[in-house]
Amino acid sequence: MATKKADTGAEDSPARSNFHLDNSLRAHLETNADVVTVINKPVKEKFVGALSAKSERPILFENVEEHPGFRVLDIMLKHRDLQARALGVSEDDYLKTLAYRLRQPPRGFKTVEDGPVREVVLTGDDVDLTKLPILKHASDVDPALGTMVFMRDPDTGFHNTMHCYTTVTGRNTGNGLFLTPHCVQILQKWIDRGEEEMPIAYVIGVPPACEIMANFSGMHMDIWGEADMFGTIMDQDFETVRCETVDLEVPAHAEIILEGVVNLKQRELQSGGPTPLMYRIPRESLQPVINFTAITMRADKPIYRNYQTTPETDHQVIPRLCHEAILYNRLTEMGVPVKDIRFPTFGGAMSCILQLADVPRDGIVNDALMMMMSCPWNNAKMSVAISADTDISSAAAVYHAIATRCDPARDMFIVDRTRGSLWDPSAAPIPDDPVGHRVVGKVGIDATIKGRHDVGDFELAWPEGWDEAHLADYLD
Ligand SMILES: [Mn+2]
Incomplete structure (x- = not known):
């Protein structure tokens, strides 16, 4: 039956099914070049977020004026056809495939000695986050990362992940918004052990299937960490390398890794940035201080993965893709x-x-x-x-x-x-x-x-030729 199609750009996106996934973001972009908009003109960094949010498809900035050594990418998973490409299946198979793979056992890591993400290794005074194209998400907040972080559960050794809004406060310092329940529990485990610091790694530029998995939220902590499921979601071995300055493993084929430690004794009042609802609630919260200890990255123009937060971007979508698959399993049951x-x-x-x-x-x-x-x-x-x-x-x-x-x-x-x-903002705060x-x-x-009425009464009437006749074909 014909339907009114929303303007998602999906007409430019032929269905693909059951192809082998690329193990790096840059290879994924090459395979899916037909839906990637490449901007070669120079763009000021302050316009990158707005331009990204006006794109329905992946958008790659080759020339951000203030950061010539990097490229910037956004909008990888906004629509279903892009999510289907991330899993290597057709749109019709996407949800049931994600739901199925989430029910599979974890494949864990395949640890390798070296990988492209270690082509450049910066430590000590060379660690300077202000060189990276880390962008502001609204005019009234400081530049912030929205990227995936790896942290290790000290009891199990599993690598738990989430996306952590992190405001950059200096060359090698930041404040991280540790909001998700597992992340709060893991921080507390390190504190209960009497530790002063917790190792952390910011993982920038991985295939979008990893971004879907990194935001999993459900019962899993006693059997795996999200990162152990990256290979499961991608249906292949997942290669990791050891970090330079902290005891963590990170994706070998990522674009950029920021290594650091979370100071468990020091918190600062900081904005959490705009939420996916487009508001600023809570305006500020006490957030741990992060000290960055190393940057490792690819040598050839590494891709900085930005996540513009508002208005309608990947920010609304990515954290909820695993929710959809979990609901699929429960409703189907x-x-x-x-x-x-x-x-x-x-x-x-x-x-x-x-x-x-x-x-x-x-x-x-x-x-x-x-x-x-x-x-x-x-x-x-x-x-x-x-x-x-x-x-x-x-x-x-x-x-x-x-x-x-x-x-x-x-x-x-x-x-x-x-x-x-x-x-x-419409919900009532619980006092204290x-x-x-x-x-x-x-x-x-x-x-x-x-079904309680005549089902035929609900049939929609469309003009003849609705799917075949396109106005653009008749314009001069
Ligand atoms: Mn978790």
Whole structure:
């Protein structure tokens, strides 16, 4: 059936399926050159974030005026076709493949002696982060990294990962926003052992499949760290090298590694940068001081992977891709006919959409919506179910379905006083809560075709030739 297609640029992106993934970011960009926009003109660093956020596809800046030795890349995973390329499968196979691979055992690391990421090794006074194209994410905050970090669980030795917004405060110092539950637990383990420092590595420029995995959030700490699953997600061995100054292993084929230590005794008041909701809540928090001890990188114009935070960028998407796959597994277990699940960029990381493959029996949709609303992560305040003929990537199509397929009196339900997002300005702060937790209601919206009525009444009318006739073909 024809659908209104959102403007994701996906028409330029032919489906690919089941190809072997490249083991480096630069090889991935070469393989996928047909969807990469390369900007050769000189660009001032202050415009790189804005230009990136205006692109729907990967965008590579070859000539950032202030940082001639580097390239800058953003928008690698914003849309489904790009996510499918990251896993080497077709769009239709993407979600079930990610869900399947997450249920596989960890492949761990293949440790090698040397790798391209060690072509240049800078230590001591040569460590200067101000040389890197680390960018500001809004006009009122300092330059910050949004990249993946590796930290080791001292009990298991597993390499846990997350993306850590880190404000650069000097040539070799920063403040890191250690927000995720596992990261907070691991920091506490090092503190409980009486340590003063915890080794950390910032991993910049890896294949996008690793970025999907690095943001996994679920029960895993007693059996693997996210980095142990990089090879599992990529369906191949994953090569790592030992760091120069800290006891960690990092991807051998990365572009840039920043090694350092987290000072466990010293915290500074610092902005956490704009959240994926586009707000600045909390405005400031106490963040540990990081001392950078080494930079290792490729010799040939290393690619700095930026993650512009707002308005609709990779920042809304990447942390929620594993959530989608975990929900796929749970809903499928319940017998829900899942076609797709998204935390769409246009929902500001506060909304989850379930697309059903067919019209299910009465009762299934409400159970599915309850599962979404009560998922571990505070990103499904507004949970919506749609049918297979509604374009899940189009806010307009989803809104149309809500307006025309939902009887608010029976197809919407609100649950009062549930876990709210730390970042949601509409949620009520819990007085004196040390972390700043909030309380908020949640809404489930059934915007699917209603099996209780004549299903034929829901069929959409499109002009003849809608998929074949393109206006551009008739312009002079
Ligand atoms: Mn974890």
